[in-house]
Amino acid sequence: MSRLPNTTAFKILERLRQDRSDLENNAIDQLLTGRIDRRAFLRHGSRLGLSAALMSSALGTVGLMGLRPARAQGAPGATIRVAQITPSGAINPVTVADQGGLLPLQIVGDFLVMDGPDLVLRPMLATEWTPNEDGTIWTFKLREGVKFHDGRTMSADDVVASIKRLADPANGSNALSAFKGVLSPEGIRKVDDLTVEFSLEAPNGNFPYYVSTDNYNAIIVPADTDPAAFEGSMIATGPFKRESYTPKVGATYVRNEDYWGGPALPSRIELNFYDDLQPQVLGLLGGQIDVIQQVNVQGARPLLDNPAAKILRLKANTHRQVHMKTQSGPFADKRIREAMALTIDRQKLVDGLFQGMASVGNDSPFAPVFPSTDTTVPQRTRDIDKAKALMAEAGVSTVDTTLTTMQMQELPTLATLLKNFGAEIGININLKIEDVGAYYGDAVPGKSDWLDSEFGITDYGHRGTPNVFLSAPLLSTGTWNSANFSNPTYDQLVADYIAAVDLETQTEIAGKIQRLLLDETPIIFPYFYDYLSATGPTVSGVETTAMGQIFLNQASK
Amino acid sequence: MGLLRTIGRRLALGLLTLFLLSIVVFLGTQVLPGNPGRAILGPLADARAVAALNEQLGANRPPVEIYLDWMGNMLQGDLGQSYTFRQPVAPFIGAALVNSLKLVAVIFVMVVPLGIGAGVIAALNAGKTVDRIVSIASLSLTVIPEFVSSIVLILVFAVFLRWLPLTASWPPGSGVLVQIQHLILPALPLVIVLFGYIARMARSGTIEALSADYTRTAILKGLPWRTVLNRHVLRNALLPTITVIATQAGYALGGLVVVETLFRYQGIGNLVLTAAKGKDFAMLQAGVLTIGAFFILVTLIADTLVVMLNPRLRAGLKR
Numbered sequence: 001m002s003r004l005p006n007t008t009a010f011k012i013l014e015r016l017r018q019d020r021s022d023l024e025n026n027a028i029d030q031l032l033t034g035r036i037d038r039r040a041f042l043r044h045g046s047r048l049g050l051s052a053a054l055m056s057s058a059l060g061t062v063g064l065m066g067l068r069p070a071r072a073q074g075a076p077g078a079t080i081r082v083a084q085i086t087p088s089g090a091i092n093p094v095t096v097a098d099q100g101g102l103l104p105l106q107i108v109g110d111f112l113v114m115d116g117p118d119l120v121l122r123p124m125l126a127t128e129w130t131p132n133e134d135g136t137i138w139t140f141k142l143r144e145g146v147k148f149h150d151g152r153t154m155s156a157d158d159v160v161a162s163i164k165r166l167a168d169p170a171n172g173s174n175a176l177s178a179f180k181g182v183l184s185p186e187g188i189r190k191v192d193d194l195t196v197e198f199s200l201e202a203p204n205g206n207f208p209y210y211v212s213t214d215n216y217n218a219i220i221v222p223a224d225t226d227p228a229a230f231e232g233s234m235i236a237t238g239p240f241k242r243e244s245y246t247p248k249v250g251a252t253y254v255r256n257e258d259y260w261g262g263p264a265l266p267s268r269i270e271l272n273f274y275d276d277l278q279p280q281v282l283g284l285l286g287g288q289i290d291v292i293q294q295v296n297v298q299g300a301r302p303l304l305d306n307p308a309a310k311i312l313r314l315k316a317n318t319h320r321q322v323h324m325k326t327q328s329g330p331f332a333d334k335r336i337r338e339a340m341a342l343t344i345d346r347q348k349l350v351d352g353l354f355q356g357m358a359s360v361g362n363d364s365p366f367a368p369v370f371p372s373t374d375t376t377v378p379q380r381t382r383d384i385d386k387a388k389a390l391m392a393e394a395g396v397s398t399v400d401t402t403l404t405t406m407q408m409q410e411l412p413t414l415a416t417l418l419k420n421f422g423a424e425i426g427i428n429i430n431l432k433i434e435d436v437g438a439y440y441g442d443a444v445p446g447k448s449d450w451l452d453s454e455f456g457i458t459d460y461g462h463r464g465t466p467n468v469f470l471s472a473p474l475l476s477t478g479t480w481n482s483a484n485f486s487n488p489t490y491d492q493l494v495a496d497y498i499a500a501v502d503l504e505t506q507t508e509i510a511g512k513i514q515r516l517l518l519d520e521t522p523i524i525f526p527y528f529y530d531y532l533s534a535t536g537p538t539v540s541g542v543e544t545t546a547m548g549q550i551f552l553n554q555a556s557k
Numbered sequence: 558m559g560l561l562r563t564i565g566r567r568l569a570l571g572l573l574t575l576f577l578l579s580i581v582v583f584l585g586t587q588v589l590p591g592n593p594g595r596a597i598l599g600p601l602a603d604a605r606a607v608a609a610l611n612e613q614l615g616a617n618r619p620p621v622e623i624y625l626d627w628m629g630n631m632l633q634g635d636l637g638q639s640y641t642f643r644q645p646v647a648p649f650i651g652a653a654l655v656n657s658l659k660l661v662a663v664i665f666v667m668v669v670p671l672g673i674g675a676g677v678i679a680a681l682n683a684g685k686t687v688d689r690i691v692s693i694a695s696l697s698l699t700v701i702p703e704f705v706s707s708i709v710l711i712l713v714f715a716v717f718l719r720w721l722p723l724t725a726s727w728p729p730g731s732g733v734l735v736q737i738q739h740l741i742l743p744a745l746p747l748v749i750v751l752f753g754y755i756a757r758m759a760r761s762g763t764i765e766a767l768s769a770d771y772t773r774t775a776i777l778k779g780l781p782w783r784t785v786l787n788r789h790v791l792r793n794a795l796l797p798t799i800t801v802i803a804t805q806a807g808y809a810l811g812g813l814v815v816v817e818t819l820f821r822y823q824g825i826g827n828l829v830l831t832a833a834k835g836k837d838f839a840m841l842q843a844g845v846l847t848i849g850a851f852f853i854l855v856t857l858i859a860d861t862l863v864v865m866l867n868p869r870l871r872a873g874l875k876r
Contacts, residue, residue: 088835089597089641095610097599169603172594172610176603228613228643247642247649248823248831249726272724275818275827278708279724286716286723437834440600441590450600472601480601 021130024048026502028058039118040371044503046121047208049129074540074556079268082550083280084293086248086273091234093217094165094227097174099548100273102216103293104251106549107269108149109219109236112140112159113212115464117314117545119369121208125154125220125237135203135501140211142194146260148222149234149241156190161223163198163211164188171227175217177479178210178468203499205506206465213549214464239264239553249273264553265541284309284534290557291542292534293550297354298409300534304355309534313357316462316531316546317367320414321473322455322524323483329454330401335394336427337521341380342387343421346526352417353410354529361525364517365469366510369528372466372503374511380518387425398426404453405432406439411457414526418457429455451482458482462531462546470494470513473523483522490516560864564857571853578849582842583624589836592616593640596835614640616838627839637839641832646839649828650847657824660725660816661809663740668748668755669802673795675752676759680794683764691756699753703815706746711819714742725822743820747813751805758801762794769793796863803859807852 027048031041038059045055087100096105112126128141146154164185166175187199200207211218221227221236234242239261240253253269272289274280277299283289285308295303295311303309324331324340331337346360359368362380366373391397403418405411412433419429434449439456441448450458458480460469472478475494476486493516497509517523531546541554594610595602611617618626627637636646679691715723725743727736766772767790775785810825817827825844832840 086831090643092643095597097597097602169605170609172598172606172613174598174602174606176606177601180603244729247644248828272726272821274821279711279819279821282708282711282716283723286711286719288715288723437589437591443595443600443602444604447590479603 021048022133023131023501024050026504030504031058039120040503042118042120043371047206048131048501049208051128052122073554074265076265076267076556078266078555078557079270080266080290080539080542080552080555080557081270081272081288082291082293082552083272083274083283083289085277086275090228090247091231091245092227093162093219093221093225093230094171094173094175096217099294102548103550104234104245104271105219106213106216106238107240107251107253107271107552108234108238108242109221110146110238111211111213111215111218112142112220113208114551115209115212115214115545115547117543119371119464121212121464124213125159126211129208131205131207131501135205135207135499136200138198138200138207139191140196140198142196143260144194146237147258148237149256150222151258152222154220154222154237155193156196157193158223159196159220160188160190161225162220163196163218165227166215166217173217175215177472178215181471182207182210202495203501204467205499205501206467209464209467212464213545213547216547216549240269243268259553261553264555266552266555269552281534284536287536290536290539291550291552291555293544294548295532295534296409297357297529297532300532303534308537310537310539312533312535312542312544314531314544314546315359315369317365317369317466317469317528318462318531318546319361319365319367319460319525319528320411321458321460321482322418322526323453323458323473324522324524325454325482325484326520326522327484327486330396330399330427331454333394334520335390336396336399339387339390339394339425340422340427341521341524342383342390343424343427344418344524344526345382345421346380349414349417350527353413354527357532358527358529361527362514362518363521363523363525364514365466365474365525366514367466367528370466370510372497372506372510374507374514377511377514377518384424391425396426398428400428400430401455402430402432402453403455403457404434404439404449405457406434406436408436408459411459415457451480453482456482466510467498470497474517485520485522487516487520490520560861563864564861567857567860571850571857574853575846575849579628579842579846582845583620586833586836586838586841587620589833591836593836593838596837597641614643616640616836623838627842631842636843639832639837639840641835641837641840646843649840650825650843653823653825653828653844654847654851656822657810657813657826659736660740660744660813660822660824661806663737663744664747664751664809665802665806667744668751671748672752672755673759673798676756676798677763677791677794679756679760680763680767688760691760695753695756695760697753698749701749703746703750704819706749707743707816707819710742710745723820725817725820743816743822746816747809751809754801754805755798758798759795762797763790766790766794792866796867799862799866800859803855806855807848810851811848 027045042055084103085100088098091101091104093105096102110125112124114122114124116122125143125146126140127143129138131138142156148154165171166173167179167183168185169176181201182204183198183200189197191197219236231245239256239259241256243252243254245251250273251271255264255267257263280292281300281302284292324337341363350356350358350360403415405415415431419431422429440450445451472480474485475491493509493513500506500509533544535542539557541556543551592611593614593616594607598607598610630637639646675691679688682688711723714721721742722739725739727739772789775789813824814826814830817824825848829844832844
C-alpha cells in the first residue's frame with residue numbers, strides 16, 4: 001500500500017528531505033511507500049539520527065500520528081520513594097553490572113541517547129547522530145550548554161573520556177562485552193568541542209544503541225572522574241543531584257535546578273534498597289513506597305489487578321534460552337532438537353507463567369519488538385504428530401537427558417513443564433535445578449554448568465538490538481555458546497545483519513537468520529516477557545525502560 | 558581470684574576459637590566457586606574485564622598471601638578493605654553490629670520478662686489451665702518460622718492497620734523512641750520463637766526449685782511466701798534460664814538474616830551473607846569473627862553470672 005501524499009504535502013516533504021543522507025531519505029521513502037509502519041519508521045529513523053520534529057512532519061504528511069506529545073504535568077515538589085534491589089557493590093560507572101546498581105547511577109546521569117520505552121531512540125546529551133555510508137563511522141553532535149552538577153560545562157572531552165574508559169580492557173569495565181569487536185578506545189575521537197566521532201571495528205547499523213541507555217554504564221561524567229570514588233560525589237549531568245548515599249541502605253537525591261531539560265517536577269528522590277521483592281510489594285501496599293523498579297508476575301501477584309497499585313508494562317525482549325548441545329549427546333541430531341521444540345505449547349507458557357504478559361517466541365532472538373524482525377516467517381507451534389515422526393525418522397523411540405537450570409523466578413516451573421512436554425514423545429528429562437552461582441560457575445567451558453550442560457535454561461535480559469543475542473550464544477566463536485552451535489552460513493549472515501544500516505536489508509537478513517535457526521534449532525526461545533514496574537495508585541509521570549532505568553523528571557503523586 | 562582466673566582462661570580459649578574460626582572461613586572461601594571480580598561484574602562479563610578488576614582489587618594474589626596479609630593488618634587493628642564497596646570494612650561492621658545489638662536488645666527487653674513471667678506463673682499453677690495454656694503456647698510458637706510470622710505481622714500491623722512502620726530502617730537522625738518504634742515489628746518474630754524456650758526453661762526450673770528441700774525448709778521456717786519465692790525459688794530456678802538466654806542472644810545476632818532481609822535492616826547477619834555471596838574476603842572474615850566474638854562474650858558473661866548467683870559453684874571456685 002502506498003501512502004504517497006498530495007502535492008502540497010509532497011512539497012513539504014521535499015523540503016524535509018533536503019540535506020538528508022541517502023539512508024535517511026531511504027527511510028522516508030519506505031514510510032511513503034508503505035513498506036514500514038509508523039512504529040518501525042520511528043525506531044529506524046531515530047537510529048539513523050532523524051530528528052523527532054522531522055519524523056513527526058513526515059508522519060503527519062502521510063496522515064499518521066507523530067511522536068506522542070509531552071505528558072500532562074503533575075504537581076511539582078513531590079518526594080518520590082523508589083524501592084529497588086540492593087546494588088551488589090559500589091556505584092562505579094565502569095563496573096556497575098547489576099539491576100541494583102544501574103538505577104543509583106542513572107538518577108544522576110544522562111546518556112548520549114535514550115532508548116525509550118518503545119525502542120525509539122531519543123536525543124539526550126547528543127542532539128544528532130549520523131553514520132557514514134557503510135556504517136563504520138558514526139558522528140555525534142552534542143547538546144550545547146550542558147552543565148555538570150559541579151557547575152562545569154560538558155564538552156566532547158568528557159564524552160570521549162567517559163566512553164574510552166568503558167572500552168578500555170585495562171579498566172575492568174562491564175561494558176567491555178558490549179563493545180567487544182565493535183569499538184576500541186582508539187576509535188573514539190573528539191572532532192570539536194561539540195562533536196565526537198566513533199570509528200568502529202566493523203560496520204554496525206545499530207551503533208547508537210551502544211551509547212544509549214541500553215548500555216547502562218555509558219552515562220557521561222567529567223573527564224577527570226575517578227570511577228572508584230564516584231559514589232562519594234556522583235557528579236554527572238542528570239536532573240537530580242546526589243544528597244546522600246549509604247551502601248546497602250539507600251540514597252537520596254535533590255532536584256538539579258540547572259538541568260538542561262529544565263528542572264524536574266519532584267524536589268526529592270529517595271532510593272530504598274531491598275534484598276527481596278516481597279518486602280517491596282508490602283511497602284507499596286503499605287503506602288511507604290511509590291515506585292518499585294521491577295516486579296515479576298511470580299512475585300507480585302498481590303499487585304496485579306489490585307486498585308492499590310498500578311502496573312507499568314513495557315514490551316521487551318527479556319527471555320529464556322533453552323539450549324541443546326548440537327555436537328554431542330542425543331541433541332546432536334537436529335531432528336531430535338526440532339522434535340523437542342515442537343512439543344512446546346508456547347501460548348500455554350505465556351498464559352500460565354506470565355498471565356499473558358509475554359510474547360510467544362519462534363526459536364530465534366528476533367522478538368516481535370524488534371523492527372527488523374521478519375514477520376512473514378511462520379510461527380512454530382505445537383505439533384506432537386510431527387515431533388513423533390521426527391523421532392522415528394531419527395531412529396529413536398526414547399531419549400534420556402538432563403535439563404540443568406537455576407533457582408530463579410519461573411525457571412524451575414518452566415523446567416518441569418518442559419519435562420512434561422518432552423515425555424509426550426519419549427524424551428525423558430531429569431531435572432537439575434541449581435543455585436545461580438553454581439549454574440554459571442566460572443563462565444568458561446569446562447567450569448560452568450551453563451556452558452557445559454547438554455540441555456539447559458539460561459536467562460537473558462532486554463537489549464535494544466538483537467546483536468548480542470545473535471553473537472554471544474550462537475556464533476561459532478561466541479563466548480556464551482552453550483549449544484556449541486557452529487554454522488558458517490549463520491556466522492556470515494550475522495556479520496551482514498550487524499553491518500546493515502537500512503531497515504530493508506536488516507529485515508531481509510533477519511528473515512534468513514530466522515529460517516536458518518528454525519531449521520537448526522540449537523536454542524529454543526519459548527517466550528519474550530514484558531518488563532513490569534509498579535507504582536502507587538496516585539503516582540503519575542514515571543517513565544521506565546526495559547533495562548531497568550526509571551526517569552522521574554515528570555513524576556508526581 | 559578463682560573467678561578471675563577462670564575468666565582469663567575462658568578468654569584465652571575464646572581467642573584461640575576465633576583464630577580457628579578465621580582459618581575455617583578462609584578455607585570455606587577457597588571451596589566456593591567464583592572470584593570477587595566475577596561476582597561484581599556478573600557471569601556474563603568479559604574475561605579481560607574480570608581479570609583487570611581482580612588486579613585492581615588485589616584479589617588475584619595467592620589465597621594464602623591474601624589471608625596472611627589480612628591477619629597481619631588485623632593484628633594491627635586494621636580490618637581491611639572491602640572488595641565490593643571499595644571502602645574500609647570497619648565502619649560497615651561497626652554500624653551493622655550496633656544495629657543488630659539494638660534489635661537484640663529490643664527483642665530481649667520484650668521476651669525475657671514475658672518468658673520468665675509466663676514460665677514462673679505456669680510453674681506456680683502447675684497442672685492448672687494457666688499452665689496448660691503456657692505450655693502449649695510455648696511449644697507451638699517456637700516452631701513458627703520467622704518468615705511466616707514476619708509476613709503475617711507486616712500484613713496486620715503495617716499494611717492493614719498501619720500502626721507500625723514497615724521497615725526497620727529509621728530516617729537518619731531519628732531519636733530513640735522512633736528507633737524503638739521501627740524495631741518493634743522486626744523484633745516480634747524472634748520474640749515469638751524465643752518465648753517458648755525461655756518460658757519452658759523458667760517453668761521447669763521453678764517446679765524443680767519448688768519441690769527442693771531448701772524451699773520446704775524455708776516454708777517450714779515460717780518465712781513469708783514472697784521471700785521464699787524471691788530468695789529461694791527464683792534465684793535457683795532461673796540459673797539455667799540465664800544460660801539459655803545467653804546462647805539465644807548469640808543465635809539472635811547471627812541468625813537474624815531472614816528478619817533483616819524482610820524488614821530491610823542492615824544487621825551483621827545480612828552483611829555476612831552479602832560478603833559470602835560477593836567473595837568479599839575481608840568483610841566476611843571480620844563479620845564472622847565479630848559474631849563469633851559476641852557469642853563467646855555472652856556465654857562468658859552468662860557463665861560468670863551463674864557462678865556468682867550459685868553459692869555452691871562460688872564456694873567450689875574458692876577452694
